Amino acid sequence: MKQYGVIGHPVAHSLSPLMHNTAFAALGLDCKYEAYDVRFEALRNAILEFKDRGFAGLNVTLPHKERIIGFLDVVAAEAKAIGAVNTIVDHDSRLVGYNTDAEGFSRSVESQRSHLAGTTILLIGAGGAARAVAYVLLADFSPSQLIIANRSQQRAEDLAARCEALGTDTRLEVAGLAGWEIRRAVEISSLIVNSTSLGMAPEVDRLPLMEGVTFRYDQTVMDLVYTPMETAFLRKAASAGARTISGLEMFLYQGARSFELWTGQPMPIEKVRPVIENELRKQSS
Ligand code: NDP
Secondary structure, eight states: OEEEEEESSSSOSSSSHHHHHHHHHHOOOOOOEEHHHEGGGGGHHHHHHHHHOOOOOEEEEETTTTTGGOOOEEEEEHHHHHTTEEEEETTEEEEEEOHHHHHHHHHHHHHGGGHHHTTTTEEEOOOOHHHHHHHHHHSOOOSEOOOOEEESHHHHHHHHHHHTTTOOOOEEEEESSSSSHHHHHHHEEEEEESSSTTTTTTTTTTTTTTTTTOOOOEEEEESOOSSSSSSSSHHHHHHTEEEEHHHHHHHHHHHHHHHHHHHHSSHHHHHHHHHHHHHHHHHHH
16 A cells, blocks of 8 residues: 655644545545644654655645755755745655645636736735745746735745746735735735635634725635635625635645646546535534
């Protein structure tokens, strides 16, 4: 039996075991996927142990996505540019790191591609997930301007500097989460992405934008948060007639890409999606 897993801290509530075990079962693969709680200081030993035990692959989540890079044999170019790894594949005892959040995000917004080129995009948040989002937006979606709005100004500036280093033609701007700047940013953006953790269960009423900021019918609004599936942020956008994209899409697509890297087979998303949706509905009822 091939073994896979997700390492993080905390990780007990991860839906990745349900996603991958459902996919393995649907394809009749003799594989098993479990969640492993690994504390920050225990990462190095944990990786050595997983290698010794012959794990075929791992997902990596908070707080290890950046630090894990130092323990890998090879890091894919995209993951290197993003500065974070969320998937490891054991290729003949060499650990290779990838970032599948990037493809997960890209596939989630693919249907909006033609509306986004040459427009302004607002990315709220500047954490680990925001790095993958910013990378994809600049590399694949050619916006004329990317505004990064974050609570910590320094973190937003750091992300903007990373983006600048990619050699992009896109104009980069940094904003806070309050005041006229953010109002204007929302007003002029075609796509608004929440990559903060605000709105995530159990604090489901928290919004990443201040009171009074409104959306329009011709905007697309995406939330990376997927617990709950429809966040307060997405509800607000939907009530203004905006197109909405749930973080569940990115979660499924990033998982599908990891699955493909491990097994060489496409994940049967149509079989996995209802199982995950069911679990999310159960959790929020
Ligand atoms: P990080 O901890 O790296 O970043 C957290 C972000 O949220 C930062 O921008 C932080 O701002 C902001 N934030 C946190 N608390 C507050 C607050 N009280 N007020 C304002 N801003 C706040 O996390 P990640 O980037 O890894 O993940 C962010 C979210 O994206 C999580 O909910 C995660 O579950 C989700 N995610 C979803 C994925 C999917 O597949 N759908 C994939 C990856 C992540 P500051 O810098 O000021 O602290």
